[in-house]
Amino acid sequence: MTTPPVTREAAAALDAGSPLAGTRDRFRLPDGVVYLDGNSLGATATGVAARLAEVVEHEWQEGLIDSWNAVPNGADAWMGLPARVAARIARLVGAGPDDVHVGDSTTVSLFKTMVAARRMRPGRSVLVLEPGTFPTDGYVAAGVADLLGLELRWCDPADPAAVVDDDVALLSLTHVDFRTGAMFDLPAVTAAAHEKGALVQWDLCHSVGAVPVDLTAAGADFAVGCTYKYLNGGPGSPAFTWVSPRHQPALRQPITGWMGHARPFAMTRDYQPRDGIGRLASGTPPVLALSALDAALDAFDGVEMSDVRTVSLSLTDLFIRLLDERCGLGPVTPREHARRGSQVSFRHPQAYGIVQALNARGVIADFRDPDIARFGFAPLYVRHVDVHDAVGQLAAVLEHDEQLDPAYAERNWVT
């Protein structure tokens, strides 16, 4: 018996029955575009523009410096904004509301936690990463190794804890691979590295808002993640950092600025860290960016990550099936649910041309060097009909060899 082809009506029926059927209305998406790049830059949530106008025209323009303590419209003071936004993110990654810091970039957060981790394991001088990790993670680790005289060691992604021994201070991994969408078993890897006495850090850039994570249950040590991908905080929105509450009292991070001080406005000579996660702060919080992120997080109100996962797997299952049936392409992304994040990628010698030709047809995906076409499925606003339409366009691109257009021979700066 052959399975019937997936019609657009069948895809629409899946959308109608989705546990996230209403959440797309929480976003503003351009007409005629299928946006499958929310894993690179999330879409604009409905309330963001109004919130930014409010912050500029009232809180800043009228409230001026008073808004640090209290804002004219009665919302939280600016000083309280980082902690309030952090608590909203905490819920999505299984963290306590007081155990997340928001500020900095993921890159700077990685620097702080890697240095802090090494200080907690002074007798161990090796940092372990995965060779295919996101570049910034590797670059920061190399910088920290250089600064502190440590050694970098690369693990086999098939068994990352295998190279962890008595010399390893920290195993730092990206939970979902940015190229392939492959996902590590976070609790199992954490437990295996802990058995050998190492600390474990998870980079959740491609997980938060797309895949359920329970940092507390896994007993992990550190986590970082960006907020402009599946959390839709806007270009360059501040990253978050989680430190297990058991490590916070002794945590010593290297950028000891005044905002991490117990009493910043006492203006004392000597540094004294705040209690708790607040000691991760360094400088003045980015209020405009935090306000946009805060408004964007409204899209997650009442949303359970288990429903997000159900929809994510349904979307990626459908995409993989149609990719096989209509284009004869197999994914590099694992077919096994437990090993798949919320994106699907395939390899193709003309992957860059394919992505550009799709773009010209209104389907936005992206390319990752050397030969990966990458499609992100943000479950809050991507629908099954979008999956259906995107594969239809992909089949048309391939049928007409549009990927060979000489216009796509030169790559843009951002791919």
Ligand SMILES: *Cc1c(COP(=O)(O)O)cnc(C)c1O
């Ligand atoms: C997107 C991403 C980053 C980005 O870091 P920035 O400091 O925000 O530029 C870092 N790590 C991973 C795994 C990412 O996917």
